[in-house]
Amino acid sequence: MKEIINLPVQSIEEEEYHINMGPQHPSTHGVLRLVVTLQGEIVKKLQPHCGYIHRGIEKMCEKDTFQQIIHLTDRMDYLSAHINNHAVCLLVEGALEVEVPERVKYIRTIVDELNRIASHQLWWCSFGMDLGGLTCFFYGLRDREHILDIFEESFGSRLLHSYYTPGGLMQDIHPNFQKRTRDFIKYFRRKIRDYDRILSGNVIFLNRSQGIGVMSKEIAINYGVSGPSGRASGWACDIRKKYPYALYDKVDFKEILRTDGDTYARYMVRLDEMRESMKIIEQLIDNIPEGDYTAKMKPIIRLPEGEYYQRVESARGELGVYCISDGNKNPVRMKFRTPSFVNLGVLDKISRNMKIADLVAIGASLDLVIPDIDR
Amino acid sequence: MDSEKLKEKISSLVPEAHLEENKQFPTFLIPPDKLKFLATQLKENKELDFDYLFCLSGVDWGTELGVVYHLNSTSLSHSLELKVKTENREKPEFDTVADLWKTAEFFEREVWDLFGIRFNGHPDLRRIFLEEDWVGYPMRKDYTDEVNIVEL
Numbered sequence: 001m002k003e004i005i006n007l008p009v010q011s012i013e014e015e016e017y018h019i020n021m022g023p024q025h026p027s028t029h030g031v032l033r034l035v036v037t038l039q040g041e042i043v044k045k046l047q048p049h050c051g052y053i054h055r056g057i058e059k060m061c062e063k064d065t066f067q068q069i070i071h072l073t074d075r076m077d078y079l080s081a082h083i084n085n086h087a088v089c090l091l092v093e094g095a096l097e098v099e100v101p102e103r104v105k106y107i108r109t110i111v112d113e114l115n116r117i118a119s120h121q122l123w124w125c126s127f128g129m130d131l132g133g134l135t136c137f138f139y140g141l142r143d144r145e146h147i148l149d150i151f152e153e154s155f156g157s158r159l160l161h162s163y164y165t166p167g168g169l170m171q172d173i174h175p176n177f178q179k180r181t182r183d184f185i186k187y188f189r190r191k192i193r194d195y196d197r198i199l200s201g202n203v204i205f206l207n208r209s210q211g212i213g214v215m216s217k218e219i220a221i222n223y224g225v226s227g228p229s230g231r232a233s234g235w236a237c238d239i240r241k242k243y244p245y246a247l248y249d250k251v252d253f254k255e256i257l258r259t260d261g262d263t264y265a266r267y268m269v270r271l272d273e274m275r276e277s278m279k280i281i282e283q284l285i286d287n288i289p290e291g292d293y294t295a296k297m298k299p300i301i302r303l304p305e306g307e308y309y310q311r312v313e314s315a316r317g318e319l320g321v322y323c324i325s326d327g328n329k330n331p332v333r334m335k336f337r338t339p340s341f342v343n344l345g346v347l348d349k350i351s352r353n354m355k356i357a358d359l360v361a362i363g364a365s366l367d368l369v370i371p372d373i374d375r
Numbered sequence: 376m377d378s379e380k381l382k383e384k385i386s387s388l389v390p391e392a393h394l395e396e397n398k399q400f401p402t403f404l405i406p407p408d409k410l411k412f413l414a415t416q417l418k419e420n421k422e423l424d425f426d427y428l429f430c431l432s433g434v435d436w437g438t439e440l441g442v443v444y445h446l447n448s449t450s451l452s453h454s455l456e457l458k459v460k461t462e463n464r465e466k467p468e469f470d471t472v473a474d475l476w477k478t479a480e481f482f483e484r485e486v487w488d489l490f491g492i493r494f495n496g497h498p499d500l501r502r503i504f505l506e507e508d509w510v511g512y513p514m515r516k517d518y519t520d521e522v523n524i525v526e527l
Binding site for chain 2: 051223235306311
């Protein structure tokens with residue numbers, strides 16, 4: 001009995017122990033398991049365990065035609081499904097040297113940006129919820145609903161659209177599309193001010209996000225953290241600016257950069273990106289040219305023998321598609337360089353020596369989508 | 376650096392490097408034993424300054440297994456593609472580049488998991504998606520699984 005009482009308290013606190021965060025945890029937003037090594041409340045090490053939703057999309061692609069592959073890409077990063085479709089479409093069009101009609105480029109750019117706004121809205125609302133602001137969750141989902149309604153009317157579905165197809169689009173946009181998009185921009189310009197009012201200046205939020213999970217520019221490049229997370233560290237990595245596709249070289253928009261590299265910077269970059277996306281849509285929505293909604297394509301697509309690489313800026317970062325073709329209707333190898341998979345790699349580095357509660361904030365600020373990690 | 380100069384530079388560093396024509400990026404096939412030397416040069420040499428590994432893919436060409444590296448320099452904005460191949464399907468091995476580009480750590484674990492290619496010197500080479508006791512490497516062309524793969 002005496003021995004137990006005399007146990008040195010210090011040694012218990014210094015002892016490291018492991019806890020599992022996930023696979024079912026509200027803040028991982030999906031089935032990701034993080035084995036966290038803790039000393040007291042301090043994160044000493046973090047090991048992600050992936051694969052709970054690994055579907056073998058790359059293996060499936062080897063048996064599929066390029067039109068079928070489009071439908072699989074929706075299911076990687078389901079929050080920016082259009083942008084994933086866009087990557088494969090651009091890859092096929094580039095390989096076959098097909099010039100898509102001007103109307104298609106306009107619609108694709110507008111829809112991509114609407115998708116980016118919807119994705120950032122969902123990120124914003126779940127970020128607020130993770131840090132204890134449940135009102136954010138209702139605000140974000142309320143506004144995202146408007147975009148999903150526009151999508152549903154034109155493309156027939158709300159989440160997994162498969163709307164783009166090599167050479168163009170599945171069908172033309174709905175006659176209401178332009179009017180509803182204009183209405184949405186007007187509505188959301190007013191509502192985004194609430195986002196700032198409720199969260200951006202909130203003192204609890206500032207204390208939990210400023211100086212937390214600092215990532216320098218060197219770390220961002222070395223770990224390949226692209227997208228808004230990389231731009232918050234001052235790395236100009238926007239594919240829309242660096243390697244423009246669709247109409248991004250014709251529209252005027254700013255690449256949002258911040259240099260702090262902390263959770264708050266990543267938050268502000270995404271918030272400002274929504275404003276830039278609205279700016280892009282406003283420039284295009286009134287002058288969509290008349291014309292075909294698809295170029296003439298052969299029913300069976302065979303890419304010429306060779307290798308192709310195509311990248312687009314998804315809502316989470318750089319999405320790359322690497323394709324090896326032997327001239328048949330199926331690719332030999334299809335590799336998706338998904339942004340969430342790469343961004344997950346830095347989580348261990350930037351959350352070390354932070355409190356476990358900060359880990360939730362850091363994880364949310366990286367905006368990971370688990371099916372995008374596992375593919 | 377433009378692609379002609381880049382090609383000359385790589386050829387002077389590793390004379391055995393084989394240049395592949397008509398590619399999107401300047402593409403070199405490297406002997407596996409020269410990979411580490413060249414990768415270190417690419418990263419450390421300030422003239423080349425390849426600081427961003429934007430894609431690393433395992434590939435099964437049928438008879439050969441290999442890895443394709445896509446590199447980019449954020450300061451000089453030139454890109455490069457490197458390939459290594461081996462015919463050894465029993466125990467394929469390459470040197471790791473995870474110490475140069477940390478992003479390779481996850482990529483290489485994925486390649487080990489799905490293609491069974493070992494990376495010497497990798498800090499933590501475990502399977503990333505599948506269970507540790509999974510038999511075989513599913514992304515290889517000769518992988519068969521009558522239960523889990525449904526052929527239509």
